[in-house]
Amino acid sequence: MYLTTTHLCCGKNNIFQRKENHSCCGKETYDMTTHCCCANPTLEVKPKHETCCSKATDSRKKTESQQGSPPTRTLPILSDLNCGSETYNPHEQMCCSGNLYKKASALTKCCGEDAYTLSDDNVLCCNGILYRNVSEQSECVGGVIYTPANTTCQMSTRPRLGEHCCGGHTINPRTHICCNGHSHNKMNGNFCCGSEVYDHHNQFLTCCSGHLYNLTHLRGNAECCGSLLLQYSNHICCSSSTNSIMYDTKPNHRCCGHYYYNTSLWSCCAERLKPTPKPNSSPAEYRLKPLTDLIPEMCNKTVFFGKVESVALENYLRHVVLKVVWQVNMKSENFIKDPWLHVSLDHCSTPATDNGMTYLWEENHNGKHKLLSHPVDLTSDIYMLYSVCYQKKG
Known part of the structure; x- marks a missing residue:
């Protein structure tokens, strides 16, 4: 994907930053004020004093004359419109992700790398994928094709009322949880780890960036290091x-x-x-650790989510203004009254923080604050901490 207002796509997989007076020539860009695009026989960028540049200009004028264009209107040079490694006439052809098709009518549209006509029967474009031989009542919802007549999932049908799709089947979200297309009974846990489900309160299970580990046969302490389990001294x-x-x-x-x-x-x-x-x-x-590595240990501490609003350095200190987004104190009800906190940290020995990012912080008994986690996602991570800790408290 690329933004057409800021970048150019030359060929199939070559993206360049858009510059003034620059255009595509095959798989590269060139400055139209100093160079031209010549076909020798493949497309090549040449300085304007080359002989082929005058031929390229003559070819452009001839094309405009044949198309009967008004002298005040400048049509794009054909070499400016590339589809993969080929040039094309947009009045007669259309380019779909590097593939050329004849433009039959205004109803002809692209669907990913394919072309289709809106009036075609039993054809449906869904998120860039063209599906054929689908029923007339089929519809595309969130990248999934639903057919009301059927009752199963997997990119073809709509589930029955009250059911939700999970991979190729349906589930009841009150009793089951869906992890990457795999359904699990909630009795086995309420949190996903990749495609598996686990219980945060089970001290013999730990999730490391989507990889679930069983600690039953391990000796000594173990902790996550990315998706790996650190267990050796x-x-x-x-x-x-x-x-x-x-x-x-x-x-x-x-x-x-x-x-x-x-x-x-x-x-x-x-x-x-x-x-x-x-x-x-x-x-x-x-x-710092991911939030999942800190739960349920954090349930016994006074922690809060604080967003870094601004940072200032003074000698060896880093002064941080925090906006308290949400606070949990599992041992008492003493919440922070002022939503704005001014925290001073040892600059060199404290991990770096980014403005605008939210982290998990701990408030110590002496009133000082310690940075604990990597940046968090407010919606999912607050729910995770709240549900895990309050389930444990209950």
């Missing part, structure tokens, strides 16, 4: 908001975001490496 997980990487532990090495660096060569400040080692410096080392 000779490994360490370094993570940022974009990556989580597992490393073999080495002496004099520390995490800096998702990097594992040599402290004798580098120093780290707010998850950024600098080639200026600072001897005798041992900042408090901790890493």
